Amino acid sequence: MIPLFLLFGIFATVQSLRPEITNPPVTGEVKVPHEVQTILRNSCYDCHSNQTNLTWYDKIVPASWLVAQHIKDGRNGLNFSEWDKLSPADQKAKLWESVNQVSQGAMPLQSYTLAHPQAKLSQNDIKVLQNYIWSLRVNNKPQDTAKIEALNDQSAALKKVENSAKIPQTPNGIAYVADYKNWAVVSTTQRLDNGTMRIIYGNDIAIKAIKEKKINPWPDGAILAKAAYEEIEDEDGNISQGAFKQVEFMSKDHKKYKKTNGWGFSRFKTTELIPYGKRADFVIECMNCHKPMEKNDYVFTLPIRQ
Ligand code: HEC
Ligand code: HEC
Structure with a gap:
């Protein structure tokens, strides 16, 4: 048995190692219809933008380490706040990929929706995203x-x-x-x-x-x-x-x-x-x-x- 005071000691020390998450400047935000934007903000922005709601993550190490890593990896692969850095074709591709991920239930990450049930997408949200992406495909000659x-x-x-x-x-x-x-x-x-x-x-x-x-x-x-x-x-x-x-x-x-x-x-x-x-x-x-x-x-x- 580890004595309780030691556990507290470890806990307190580890807290001070909390990784720093910052919000770099938004260089150019994704431009999509309002209803699509709302869904992305609600369910994706914490990990895929420079507008992470910094109060959301449970400020308890080691959970915050995991979360910090998620945010880092998430932003790396897809950043709705640095949309201007992608070519129009890549922007389109990332949106396609996003809708695919969402349709397959792979995003938002389950570990996140467990703690943030309000970020879960409803069937209707998913339909809105799918309809949007399909409209891009068929409307343009x-x-x-x-x-x-x-x-x-x-x-x-x-x-x-x-x-x-x-x-x-x-x-x-x-x-x-x-x-x-x-x-x-x-x-x-x-x-x-x-x-x-x-x-x-x-x-x-x-x-x-x-x-x-x-x-x-x-x-x-x-x-x-x-x-x-x-x-x-x-x-x-x-x-x-x-x-x-x-x-x-x-x-x-x-x-x-x-x-x-x-x-x-x-x-x-x-x-x-x-x-x-x-x-x-x-x-x-x-x-x-x-x-x-x-x-x-x-x-x-x-x-x-x-
Ligand atoms: C809790 C953090 C988190 C949330 C919330 C989240 N993601 Fe992710 N996402 C990640 C991480 C981490 C990766 C990279 C590793 C992986 O693929 O599992 C990723 C990868 C992706 C990728 C692949 C990016 C690439 O090309 O490398 C797409 C697309 C994506 N997410 C879309 C979304 C969408 C759309 C939402 C909202 C509906 C969302 N994610 C919500 C953490 C998150
Ligand atoms: C290099 C890996 C690879 C090989 C080899 C491969 N497939 Fe697939 N296949 C995939 C992946 C990945 C998907 C999922 C859809 C996608 O991403 O394109 C898929 C999807 C499919 C689908 C749609 C159903 C599904 O599983 O999603 C069919 C049908 C299919 N493959 C047929 C074939 C046939 C026939 C062959 C052999 C002649 C073959 N595949 C060889 C990787 C492979």
């Missing part, structure tokens, strides 16, 4: 005419393959499904490193399962598609969907695809929809990378909760 023309040529090329008698098929026997473009969108993600955006779609069975929260495991017949597109950026940095690069499918059938964790994997590349993989065992590559999501039935995407 891309400016890059060369790319748009290329895009038009492309969709014609794609249609030609889709309408041909021979439907492309991967070596493990999975045929391309042209209809995925009409399925509901489950989520969108962006890769900042190579300028692509990915749209994840679900067929009717998948969408029904999401609504009924029966996605662990996903039911047989569910198909998830992930399509990758180039991004087109206009003069204001608005990003919209550009040229098609590839589409991948995961088709659930726990019996038929037993050997591959219940999923049939397939990938078709370019507008020629070239099936990926030389032999049926190409799926090892897919499986290995999806393996960390084992507890989630091998699916990365947490659907935007309806």
Whole structure:
């Protein structure tokens, strides 16, 4: 047993080591509609701005050490008070990433909302953020005419393959499904490193399962598609969907695809929809990378909760 006085001693000493959190100047604040701003201020600013409410964190070491680290890391990755330091494209990308993080329930950090329940986002808050980000995507006509023309040529090329008698098929026997473009969108993600955006779609069975929260495991017949597109950026940095690069499918059938964790994997590349993989065992590559999501039935995407 450690004597009580010693504990107090340690406690008091450690308090004096409290890390200093300061609020550097705001160089340029994010410009978003008022209702979006309110949500960000309420739930994100303590860690992602230079306007941290310094009274909020429980001033007890070691909790404040953790908090100080969160604020440091948070500001490093995303700072709504130094928005002017990002290019318009990066600003847009950070907003996309923010909405993705929020949709997946990864932000605000749970350790924070436990202590600050008022910072938790309601379903409605999440919808407001999602609608805002989608409005950015669809309202802005891309400016890059060369790319748009290329895009038009492309969709014609794609249609030609889709309408041909021979439907492309991967070596493990999975045929391309042209209809995925009409399925509901489950989520969108962006890769900042190579300028692509990915749209994840679900067929009717998948969408029904999401609504009924029966996605662990996903039911047989569910198909998830992930399509990758180039991004087109206009003069204001608005990003919209550009040229098609590839589409991948995961088709659930726990019996038929037993050997591959219940999923049939397939990938078709370019507008020629070239099936990926030389032999049926190409799926090892897919499986290995999806393996960390084992507890989630091998699916990365947490659907935007309806
Ligand atoms: C308690 C502090 C805290 C709060 C509140 C918080 N975050 Fe974070 N956030 C972090 C930390 C720490 C990281 C970096 C490490 C990580 O990814 O876990 C981060 C990372 C991020 C990233 C990735 C940034 C990058 O590109 O590196 C995004 C986007 C993000 N947060 C969005 C949000 C949004 C949106 C909110 C509000 C709805 C929010 N966060 C609330 C602490 C916080
Ligand atoms: C390098 C790692 C990696 C490899 C290899 C990989 N994936 Fe994925 N896959 C991901 C990640 C990460 C996501 C989550 C969405 C995102 O961030 O783009 C994903 C998402 C998907 C999705 C949407 C459903 C979900 O899990 O979110 C499908 C469908 C998919 N992948 C199919 C495939 C197929 C088919 C292959 C093999 C030909 C494959 N993947 C190989 C990393 C990988």
